[in-house]
Amino acid sequence: LAKTTQPISMDSYEGQEVNITCSHNNIATNDYITWYQQFPSQGPRFIIQGYKTKVTNEVASLFIPADRKSSTLSLPRVSLSDTAVYYCLVVPYSGAGSYQLTFGKGTKLSVIP
Amino acid sequence: NAGVTQTPKFRVLKTGQSMTLLCAQDMNHEYMYWYRQDPGMGLRLIHYSVGEGTTAKGEVPDGYNVSRLKKQNFLLGLESAAPSQTSVYFCASSYRQGRITDTQYFGPGTRLTVL
Numbered sequence: 001l002a003k004t005t006q007p008i009s010m011d012s013y014e015g016q017e018v019n020i021t022c023s024h025n026n027i028a029t030n031d032y033i034t035w036y037q038q039f040p041s042q043g044p045r046f047i048i049q050g051y052k053t054k055v056t057n058e059v060a061s062l063f064i065p066a067d068r069k070s071s072t073l074s075l076p077r078v079s080l081s082d083t084a085v086y087y088c089l090v091v092p093y094s095g096a097g098s099y100q101l102t103f104g105k106g107t108k109l110s111v112i113p
Numbered sequence: 114n115a116g117v118t119q120t121p122k123f124r125v126l127k128t129g130q131s132m133t134l135l136c137a138q139d140m141n142h143e144y145m146y147w148y149r150q151d152p153g154m155g156l157r158l159i160h161y162s163v164g165e166g167t168t169a170k171g172e173v174p175d176g177y178n179v180s181r182l183k184k185q186n187f188l189l190g191l192e193s194a195a196p197s198q199t200s201v202y203f204c205a206s207s208y209r210q211g212r213i214t215d216t217q218y219f220g221p222g223t224r225l226t227v228l
Contacts, residue, residue, distance in 0.1 A: 043117075043203045043219025044156065087155065101217060102172075103148075103155035 002027045002090035009108040018075045020107050022088030025069050033064060033071045036087045038106070044087060048073070075109075083111045115139055117220035119204050125226045126194045134189040134223050136204030144207045145187035146171075146217065147179060149200040156203060162187055194227045201225070 006022040024033070032051055036044040048055055050062040050071070061074040075082055085106040120135040136145065144163050148156040148171075158171030162181040176198060178190045187206075191198060202223045207215040 041222070043205070043222055044217075045219065046216040049216075101146075101156075101158065103157070105153065105155050 002031055004088045004090055004104055006086075006088050006104065006107045008105065009110070011110045011112060012078055013112050014079055015077050018078050018082075018109060020073045020075075020086055020088075020109070021070060022073070023070045024088070024090045027068050027090055028092065030093045031090045032093055033062065033068075034089045034091050034101075035060070035062065035073050036089065036103070038085045038087065040084075044103070047086075049091075078109075078111050080111050080113060082109065084109060117204055117206055117218050119202075119220040119223050121223060122221070123224050125228065126191075127228050128195060130194050131190070131192050132194065132225075133191075134202055134204075134225075136187045136189070136206075136220060138185055138187075138204075138206040138218070140206060140208065140218065141184070142206035142208045142218070143184075144209065144215070145181065146205045146207075147177070147187065147189045148203045148205065149173065149198075150203060150222075151200050159189065159202075194225075196227045199225060199227045 002024045004022050004024045012018045034049040035047045037047050038044040048060050048062045050064050052064050055062045063072045085108050087103050087106040117138045146161040147159040150156045157173050159173055159177050160171050160179040162168045165184040168179045180188045204220040205217040207217045
């Protein structure tokens with residue numbers, strides 16, 4: 001399983017765009033990049049997943065360069081409710097389910113009024 | 114549609130006591146998982162199940178047993194609780210989509226303290 005490295009914590013003011021970068025130097029050809037969000041006292045929640053280039057949904061965007069050794073989660077115009085821990089995961093696609101999720105310590109994002 | 118539910122939400126045990134945590138999902142998911150999360154740490158996989166009647170060990174299985182007698186339920190048992198098992202336990206489930214890796218849906222967690 002590819003190891004991921006992401007900042008332990010980040011601070012941002014409300015209304016700003018936040019970019020959280022994750023490095024995964026030994027990502028394999030069949031691996032997908034997935035991000036989860038966890039609010040205090042709750043279970044993690046899936047945010048976004050991608051394989052290459054750019055993926056956007058109603059919550060975030062995910063940028064993946066051509067070499068796929070890193071990825072950046074972008075949260076536009078954050079609010080106080082975006083304060084959470086964000087986990088970057090590299091998930092192997094095996095066609096048989098994603099039970100091999102490995103959660104690191106994540107990035108604790110604190111949004112300041 | 115309740116998603117993934119966990120029972121109980123909180124529990125305090127004495128060392129050596131046993132208990133069972135119940136996870137239930139109403140999304141007809143094939144796969145179910147049990148994780149533990151310690152303060153300041155990410156989640157670690159304890160056991161998982163890829164279908165009714167099947168279970169497998171995850172990263173930290175020692176001291177835990179599981180059963181998946183019904184598709185919608187996944188039970189986590191502690192036969193003889195130890196203080197090292199003080200943690201927050203999360204259950205999750207996912208549906209095999211086939212072409213992409215499957216999103217896991219998590220329950221609200223059970224906070225367990227072993228004295």
